[in-house]
Amino acid sequence: MEKPGNGTSEAEWLVGCxxxxxxxxxxxxxxxxxxxxxxxxxxxxxEANVQDIIQESFIRxxxxxNQFDERKGAFKSWSTRIAINTAINEGKKHAxxxxxxxxxxxxxxxxxxxNMALEDLVNMLKGMxxxxxxxxxxxxxxxxxxxxxxxxxxxTPEMSRQRLSRARKWVRDRFELSGDEWVAxxxxxx
Numbered sequence: 001m002e003k004p005g006n007g008t009s010e011a012e013w014l015v016g017c018x019x020x021x022x023x024x025x026x027x028x029x030x031x032x033x034x035x036x037x038x039x040x041x042x043x044x045x046x047e048a049n050v051q052d053i054i055q056e057s058f059i060r061x062x063x064x065x066n067q068f069d070e071r072k073g074a075f076k077s078w079s080t081r082i083a084i085n086t087a088i089n090e091g092k093k094h095a096x097x098x099x100x101x102x103x104x105x106x107x108x109x110x111x112x113x114x115n116m117a118l119e120d121l122v123n124m125l126k127g128m129x130x131x132x133x134x135x136x137x138x139x140x141x142x143x144x145x146x147x148x149x150x151x152x153x154x155x156t157p158e159m160s161r162q163r164l165s166r167a168r169k170w171v172r173d174r175f176e177l178s179g180d181e182w183v184a185x186x187x188x189x190x
Contacts, residue, residue: 014065017062028061028062036057037050042141043088043091044091057087060082061082084137091134125171128170132166132167136167138152146158146164
């Protein structure tokens, strides 16, 4: 992961970030921003909160740079996990402030899904109950195991599996597609 137009490698700016170098932090920010924005948008129901969560994620990334160990994984994966946790935690805070949780149901013609842009699909999925939406994203989009999801969300692996099953049913009920067809459609559009 290199910043376009700059000969500085990821390894060089990682060292700089660990030392608190603002220039290196800017390079890391520029390289990670598009990736983290996309991830955060999947976990955040309000577009207005995306920028705040991005900012909080980068604060946590730079604050905890000394905990990153390249022997355990890639910097991008480590940063993505911080962004996901930040988005989930911010969502929990926001949910505590809402007195009534509403489920959004948007009727869809069976063939309308074929004409949807990925953006529209992601926005429709935000109508799914939040706990199911998080597990669906973590498991299908980000590839986490049920054990990892349980650790991240503070639930049991079995509860993670149940929420994924309910999320797939939610998708089938609304889109008349099986979970596998839905995943194939998203992967095809990438």
